[in-house]
Amino acid sequence: MKKVCKFLLKVLGKLTVIGLVTFAVTFTIYMTNAENKLIYYVVRPFLNKHYDSQVRDRRIV
Amino acid sequence: MKLLDKMIAPVDKALERFDPLWQAEHGVGGLRSRYYDKTGVAKWREWRGVKSTLVDYVAWINNLLAMAQMVASAPVPILKGFWEYRWMGSYLGTFMFIDRLFEGFRGPELKIAHMNMHAIVQSLTKKIAFGLKNDGRLGGGPDTENIIPYDETISPLFLMGFKGLYPFPMQTLPEFIICDIDQHIEPYYIDVAESFGLPADVCSRCAAETGVALDDAFLKVGKVMLSTNMPCNASEATSMFQRRRIDKPDFPITLAMQHQAPEAIPYSRATLEAAIAFVEEHYGVKYDWDEFAKYARLLNEQNNIELEKWEIFKTPYSALCGIAETLYRLYEWQSVNGQESHFNKNDRKVIKLMRKCYEQKHEPFGGKTRHRAFLWGPSAVYYCDFPTWVQNCWGINIVLNMDSTMGFNMIDTEDRDKGMDDLTALTQRATMRHHAVGGWENVNAVWEWAKRFNCDMVLMNDNIACNGMLGVHGMMEEQARDLGFHFIFIEHDLQDSRTVSRQDMRNCVNNYMSVVLGEKPLDPTLVEFDDSDAY
Numbered sequence: 001m002k003k004v005c006k007f008l009l010k011v012l013g014k015l016t017v018i019g020l021v022t023f024a025v026t027f028t029i030y031m032t033n034a035e036n037k038l039i040y041y042v043v044r045p046f047l048n049k050h051y052d053s054q055v056r057d058r059r060i061v
Numbered sequence: 062m063k064l065l066d067k068m069i070a071p072v073d074k075a076l077e078r079f080d081p082l083w084q085a086e087h088g089v090g091g092l093r094s095r096y097y098d099k100t101g102v103a104k105w106r107e108w109r110g111v112k113s114t115l116v117d118y119v120a121w122i123n124n125l126l127a128m129a130q131m132v133a134s135a136p137v138p139i140l141k142g143f144w145e146y147r148w149m150g151s152y153l154g155t156f157m158f159i160d161r162l163f164e165g166f167r168g169p170e171l172k173i174a175h176m177n178m179h180a181i182v183q184s185l186t187k188k189i190a191f192g193l194k195n196d197g198r199l200g201g202g203p204d205t206e207n208i209i210p211y212d213e214t215i216s217p218l219f220l221m222g223f224k225g226l227y228p229f230p231m232q233t234l235p236e237f238i239i240c241d242i243d244q245h246i247e248p249y250y251i252d253v254a255e256s257f258g259l260p261a262d263v264c265s266r267c268a269a270e271t272g273v274a275l276d277d278a279f280l281k282v283g284k285v286m287l288s289t290n291m292p293c294n295a296s297e298a299t300s301m302f303q304r305r306r307i308d309k310p311d312f313p314i315t316l317a318m319q320h321q322a323p324e325a326i327p328y329s330r331a332t333l334e335a336a337i338a339f340v341e342e343h344y345g346v347k348y349d350w351d352e353f354a355k356y357a358r359l360l361n362e363q364n365n366i367e368l369e370k371w372e373i374f375k376t377p378y379s380a381l382c383g384i385a386e387t388l389y390r391l392y393e394w395q396s397v398n399g400q401e402s403h404f405n406k407n408d409r410k411v412i413k414l415m416r417k418c419y420e421q422k423h424e425p426f427g428g429k430t431r432h433r434a435f436l437w438g439p440s441a442v443y444y445c446d447f448p449t450w451v452q453n454c455w456g457i458n459i460v461l462n463m464d465s466t467m468g469f470n471m472i473d474t475e476d477r478d479k480g481m482d483d484l485t486a487l488t489q490r491a492t493m494r495h496h497a498v499g500g501w502e503n504v505n506a507v508w509e510w511a512k513r514f515n516c517d518m519v520l521m522n523d524n525i526a527c528n529g530m531l532g533v534h535g536m537m538e539e540q541a542r543d544l545g546f547h548f549i550f551i552e553h554d555l556q557d558s559r560t561v562s563r564q565d566m567r568n569c570v571n572n573y574m575s576v577v578l579g580e581k582p583l584d585p586t587l588v589e590f591d592d593s594d595a596y
Contacts, residue, residue: 030118033103036160039153040102040596047143047150054147058253058275 069111079108081584082165082427091586092164092453101157101595113167120175124159124182131186138193138202145199146278148235151243152189154596155182158242161446162384165453169418170425173411174385180407181392189234191227197281209340210280210307211287212300213237215314216468216488218360218398219333222353223346229282231303233396235273236266240556241388241443243596244563247556250276254302264526265557266439267299274306283309285343287336290315292493293529312339320489320499330485354474357484360399364469366408373419374460375514377433380418381411382425383448387436387462394467395492429583431456432547435511437463437496438522439555445563447551451520454567454587455574460514463496463507497530504533508544518547520570524555549573563592 029035077083084090095103108114132139143149159182163174195202204227209220213230220228240247247265250272255261257275259268273279286309288300297315304311314336317325337348367390373379374386397404424430430452436459442448448459468487473479496503511519521537524530534550541548551569554560571588574580582588 026122027118030121031106033106033160036157037102040100040157043153044150047153050144051147051150056276058257058277 073110076108077110080110081107082167085584085586091584093584093586093590096590096592099591099594101161101592103157103160106160107164109167109171113171116171116175117163120159120179121156123175123179124156127179127182127186128155131190135190135194138196138199139190141199142189142193142196146235147249147276148239148246148273148278149189151239151246151596154243157596162388162449164446164449165426166385166449167427169380169414169423170382170385173381173414174383176407176411177381177385177389180404181389183403184392184397184401185234185238188229192229192234192280192282195280195282198277205282206284207344208282209285209287209344210283210309212289212291212296212303212314213395214291214296214491214493215287215289216395216398216491217400218356219337219353219484219488220340221356221400222337222348222350223340223344224349224352226340226344226346228400229280230396231279231286232270232273234280235278236270236556238392240266240269244444244558245596247272248559250278251557262526263298264293264295264524265555265560267295269556270299271302274303277306279303279307285309285340286311287340288313290318291491291498293498294318295527295529310339310343312336316489318498320494321503325489326482326485329489330481333485333488334481350477350480354480356399357472357474357480358399359402359405360487361471361474362405363393363397363399363408364471366412367465367469369412370415371461371514373415376419377424377430378419378422379460380415380423380425383452383459384443384446387438387448387459387465388443390462390465390467391492394465426452426456426458429456430458431580432518433458433460433514433516434518434520435459435461435463435507435514435516436520436522437507438520438551439464439493439524442522444556444558445553445566447566450567450587451570453584454582455570455580456583457518457520457570459520460516461510463510464492466495466510467491497527501533504530504537505540508540508546511546516546518549520549520551523550523552525552525561526554547573547578564589 081090081092081094084094085092095105097104109117159178163171166174193199195205195208197205207225208227208229209223210229210231211217211220213232217228217230236247247269250269251265253272253276254268259271286304286307288304288311290297290300290313300313314332316329316332319325341348370381393404434457436442436448438447451457451459468490470483470486472483472487496507507519519541523534538548549570551566552561553566
């Protein structure tokens, strides 16, 4: 019984640590608006460059 | 709960100087202070106090998970979609869009706003994944041939009678929703259309749709196309361009323009029945009334809840207001239209919260509302986050948008004959059809609606390229004077933010509020700012 309790406490402890680290990381990304900065300054300019280089068939038939 | 509030209170007090609403009240900043100039990129997210910040954070996580789920459900088509379609890139602006929509929201109004928005995000992400997975241009999928592509202004409920087929709104992903998220996307498609000689003074929504068609940016799905004359005569033209480009058997669902006349019902009903026969013929599937009735009951429930919401809107104690009301109602009615039961679940939760707030006499936005406005506005209210801005800057609460008064009649699901008439009446009253189409009485009804919702102000979006509505400009101003409403015309070019910028639109309100009413802004940082490079 003691072993099971110890094991459960260990799992619970690990889950708490994982939860806290996940919260700390995601909350930091959230508060610093990091994902939007990445999208605006890096991802979208890269994608726009690609879209601008596309050759689209716009012939009217 | 009260103990938790007591524990949080000192933290809130210590951090209140970071709250932009507190900053605006104390003259040391405001909601615009945390942005980089022009871009609309915030240096950090809004501090709303411990509880509301956590509500916003959890909503952000939930939306992030919905998007991750979308990518996981169809990773290759999603990646191909990003590479193929310019409009897909614009969806990356969704988080910024949601942030700016709910700026200044706190407490129950924030919670409800996020509940509504999350329902939309869930629905849209599923739609994007399903569409791209079956897009013929990307290789197709198991349901490519089972999709019924239709013009997004047709209410799709009647198509739910085809078991095993999937109605899909053609313009919603590449044109309509995305113009709300990114002000720079539709000008690209407008330019494509105009490069072929389409005049620059036509409705920019129609020009954008035409450009999407010419750019081959519509998904390639289904066996036929259901086009329409809705909402207005400009749509007839764009339907003609699209049907030529899409090059599939097309059925134009032309519903009566004078849709409130009694003779409109038999005429429009015959068109709907012919459309049903057309789908039956091309897909080889029989129409199933019982299947349809299942979804009609869902829409009836949504409309029933909506009518209860309207009763609360009439009071100062509605926790659902502004953009959270207008955008949700538009999406729930026009795009969902009874098809997705999770919207019913959301509505039940929201109305419960609204009832509670009403009983507690909770005034939204800290009771700072100075005017109650009825909005007569289309898409432009979204790409400039208009309802949020007018509340935060001038204390004008958008109580209801005219577009929210789309078909709210109930459908008889037992008596098929009566049900068909009800369905026809509902289908005729789709987006924009109540206020901008159907004769002078419809346009003029805005005063009656504003009065019914105890509004002292009417904000009317003036689409400078809408030839139909330009004619009534002077008459509306005269009526407003006679009836004693504060009345502001807000010029815009619908989906082309180059012609009338967001700041130009805001200036229409700024001028009226400062010059005519002599009022001071709640947040001076919002009066004039440059967001021309923002999504």
